[in-house]
Amino acid sequence: MGIIRTALLTGVYGVTGGVASVGAGMAYLAATTTLVDLTKSDSMFHSKTYAKYNPKDNPAHQDVVFKRIPLSKLRPGLRNDEKALTLEFCRGVWSRWGFWPQSKYHERYDKPPGSENYLWHTSDLALAKYETGLKFSNHFEVVNNEGNEIIVRCGGSPMESGLRNSDGLVVISAKIDQQAQQAELILKSALYNSAGSFAEGQGHPVPPKIVFAHRWYVRMLVQSAVKNIKA
Secondary structure: OHHHHHHHHHHHHHHHOOHHHHHHHHHHHHHHOEEEEOOOOOHHHHOHHHHHHOOOOOOEEEEEEEEEEEHHHEOHHHOOOHHHHHHHHHHHHHHOOOOHHHHHHHHHHOOOOOOOOOEOOHHHHOOOOOOOOOEEOOOEEEEEEOOOEEEEEEOOOOOOOOOOOOEEEEEEEEEEEOOOOEEEEEEEEEEEOOOOOOOOOOOOOOOHHHHHHHHHHHHHHHHHHHHHOEO
8 A cells, every 4th residue: 555554554653642552543533534435426526627637537536524623713814714724724734744754755765856846845835825836745736726725636746747547636625604603624535547548337446455545544634634723
């Protein structure tokens, strides 16, 4: 499972304080976040961005993690501004303990010539504006930012501008419900092979072990981001 497995286990250790507590860490993530499969009716799959990066509409593993937080627990400046909340949530996803192991791995082992201008440190990711075109860790590129929704391409190096055997999108957003006095943090993801050809009705090519690790990893990214927006 490679770096996804490494990041998952390292992050879970960080949550719980030791190897023996991995099970408790996974239980904690399950209790504090909600993960469900996305259907093809979701707006993500009808966007221009998705059509651009998966033009053959190849089968994908697709899911969404969300977490609801009372507005009273957010920093005051984020309680009425979905764009500001989305940005701070996005910063938290990529700059805190959930992503730190993967960022360090890529910085040490996956930093090819030509990537010097990418962001490599979580301290820089904590301040980034995530404007379209931002590249980081030689594995991620912001391909659309509409303020209250930020889309990041993953699965390969930003140097691979065309279709890829390993490809995917991560969609980060936040919604504010004033009537319910709560915010909803949302992280959608789709993993697919954009370059291949698949028979109609064929399933996605992502191995079961990667799917398993991914489902826990995205939970971890969302949970680790929460401290970035709390009062």
